[in-house]
Amino acid sequence: MQRINIKGTTIGLAAGLTWAIDTILIGWVLASTTFMEFSEIAMAAPLLSTFLHDTFSAIWMMILMGVRGELKETFSKLWTRSGRFVVLAALLGGPVGMTFYVLSVDSIGASFTASISSIFPAVGAFFAFLLLKDRLGLKNWMGLLISITATILLSYSGDLISGSTVSIGLIFILFCIFGWGMESVIIAYGMKDDEVSPFQALLIRQTTSAIVFGALIIPILLDHSYTVQVASSNTFWFIGLIALAGTLSYVFYYQAIKLIGPVRSMALNISYVAFAIFLDVLFFGGEFSLKNFIIALFIMGGAVLTVMEDKKAPVVKEGVTAA
Structure with a gap:
């Protein structure tokens, strides 16, 4: 018999949506026109948008935690063991993962980078097993591999890559995969003893x-003159509003990690690819593609298989499965 943690699965799918x-x-x-002006530097737009997105997200979380009366308490958790693990996860998932993703795109192209990076949940699953004893059954692995394979098929356009930048680009994407795969595992470890809540972890993460993007990544790889240009446009405030959706997604994601563990949460989180296809067609005037629709169904189906648990199996609780 199979079972699904309804609450955790629903929250995980909400993160994807x-x-x-x-x-x-x-x-x-x-x-937009604002970012197209930076087209001479391929890394500018994604790095700047990530920096501003995470900055606004941190501000939204500060407001939320202030209303909850937990702002001062949250920052005091930085000095705890759990808080330090959350900081490490933040560095791996944000500055490390995203920066190396963008560097890889610059070296080997967006299609190839997106395809390879899609395997990060499998890397996360491996380390979750090693560090957290979060075990997946055969059906779970099948579901995860179905979702990853479908995402790769959707991401890869078939463009060939060539040139001396290929090797370094593949090295970049390996760092990205490691960063993204380890983020949820380390976050789960940081939250396992309840010293840091999902809300507190998210504020620390963002x-x-x-801070790292603003103090190191942008000054080293770009220049804050680009930040000033964006800040003086209407696009700046639009990013602030978008960050509300991103913040809500992370809130759901971290709660799902707490409830059903990092691996199943990652599998549900990559359902955003399928949701994006559906939303684009239904609400944003996107062109319907039967191929993309079928691939999206495989992604969703794989996600459901990943979260299914045998009734005799140990229950996933607080992000860690019983050994």
Whole structure:
């Protein structure tokens, strides 16, 4: 007999849905006149948008935690063992993962990078097993591989890559995969003893990412003159509104990690690819493609298989399965 943690699965799918909305809207921003002016530097638009998105997200979380009366308490958790693990996860998922993703896109192209990076949940599953004893059954692995394979098929356009930048580009994407795969595993470890709540973890995560991007990544790889240009446009405030959807997605994602563990949460989170296809056609005037629709169904089906548990199996609780 199979069972599904209804609450955790629903919250995980909500994370995917809200991230799909965030992704579609960020796509509009990157195609705007403001960011197209930076086209001579391929890395500028995605790095700047990530920096501003995480900065606004941190601000939204500060407001929320202030209303909840937990702002001061949250920052005091930075000095705890759990807080330090959350900071490490933030560095891996934000500055490390995203920066190396963009560097890889610059070296080997967006299609190839997106395809390879799609395997990060499998990497996360491996480390979750090693560090958290979060085991997947055969059906779970089948579901995860179905979702990843379908995402790769959707991402890869068939463009060939060549040139001396291929090797370094593949190295970049390996760092990205490691960063993204480890983020949820380390977050789960940081939250396992209840010293840091999902809300507190998210505030620490977004604040850490924004500070590192603003103090190191942008000054080293770009220049804050680009930030000033964006800040003086209407696009700046649009990113702030979009960050609300992104923040909500992370809130759901971190709660799902707490409830059903990092691997199943990652599998549900990549459902954003399928949701983005559906939303684009239904609400944003996107062209219907039977191929993309079928692939989206495989992604969703794989996600459902991943979260199914045998009734005799140990119950996933607080992000860690019983050994």
